[in-house]
Amino acid sequence: MSTKGLLIVLSGPSGVGKGTVCSALRSLVPDLVYSVSATTRKPRMGEVDGVNYFFKEREQFLSMIENDQLLEFAEYVGNYYGTPRDFVEETIANGKDIILEIEVQGALKVKEKFPEGIFIFLTPPSLDELKDRIVGRGTENQATIDHRMSVAVDEMELIRHYDYAVVNDEINHACKRIESIIIAEHCKVVK
Numbered sequence: 001m002s003t004k005g006l007l008i009v010l011s012g013p014s015g016v017g018k019g020t021v022c023s024a025l026r027s028l029v030p031d032l033v034y035s036v037s038a039t040t041r042k043p044r045m046g047e048v049d050g051v052n053y054f055f056k057e058r059e060q061f062l063s064m065i066e067n068d069q070l071l072e073f074a075e076y077v078g079n080y081y082g083t084p085r086d087f088v089e090e091t092i093a094n095g096k097d098i099i100l101e102i103e104v105q106g107a108l109k110v111k112e113k114f115p116e117g118i119f120i121f122l123t124p125p126s127l128d129e130l131k132d133r134i135v136g137r138g139t140e141n142q143a144t145i146d147h148r149m150s151v152a153v154d155e156m157e158l159i160r161h162y163d164y165a166v167v168n169d170e171i172n173h174a175c176k177r178i179e180s181i182i183i184a185e186h187c188k189v190v191k
């Protein structure tokens with residue numbers, strides 16, 4: 001039996017509730033390790049460097065790419081986002097499960113490098129509900145909301161590349177489904 005940890009990727013359109021579901025998973029699955037991404041996006045109110053993201057200037061981010069420090073990166077609505085490679089590789093080598101909360105293009109790049117990863121797509125109950133959540137969060141201006149919604153429509157098409165689809169109708173239900181997936185993956189017979 002493999003002693004490596006699971007690499008779990010949670011993806012889906014902006015506003016579907018990835019961040020909210022990940023926070024709720026912390027108490028339900030306490031042993032899960034969370035990858036902290038690097039980004040060129042400016043911090044939002046209350047966000048802490050090294051906790052929510054590693055906030056970088058564009059030049060710093062480009063040098064991380066150049067030095068092959070990122071497992072994947074993507075440009076999303078005008079900013080770069082990327083997953084620091086060493087932390088992910090060390091965590092799974094130490095037998096711990098890690099979860100990456102990333103957008104859809106980046107998730108597909110991780111799949112090329114780690115096809116054995118577990119790829120979970122979080123879906124909204126409907127596109128109308130998705131828009132209500134982005135607007136309700138109050139962090140984006142109208143132009144960014146429109147841009148994120150048009151990206152979301154394209155992203156929904158990519159669900160077929162994933163192993164699991166989880167509807168985020170209610171946070172606790174979505175978390176339970178993800179916990180069940182993790183339990184099932186640990187019970188899999190390794191062939």
Ligand SMILES: Nc1nc2c(ncn2[C@@H]2O[C@H](COP(=O)(O)OP(=O)(O)O)[C@@H](O)[C@H]2O)c(=O)[nH]1
Nearest residue numbers: 014015037073074076081082083101102103106
């Ligand atoms: N490819 C990739 N996407 C990321 C990474 N970190 C965060 N994201 C995604 O980038 C998108 C925008 O993130 P953010 O600006 O924080 O907005 P929010 O997640 O919608 O609140 C979201 O879909 C995130 O999941 C990363 O390291 N790589």
Ligand SMILES: Nc1ncnc2c1ncn2[C@@H]1O[C@H](COP(=O)(O)OP(=O)(O)O)[C@@H](O)[C@H]1O
Nearest residue numbers: 014015016017018019020133137168169170171
């Ligand atoms: N199941 C849910 N039901 C209702 N609102 C939700 C649900 N999940 C998340 N939200 C709300 O939707 C908004 C977007 O969630 P967030 O976690 O920031 O999304 P993402 O990280 O995917 O961009 C937030 O205001 C959040 O409180």
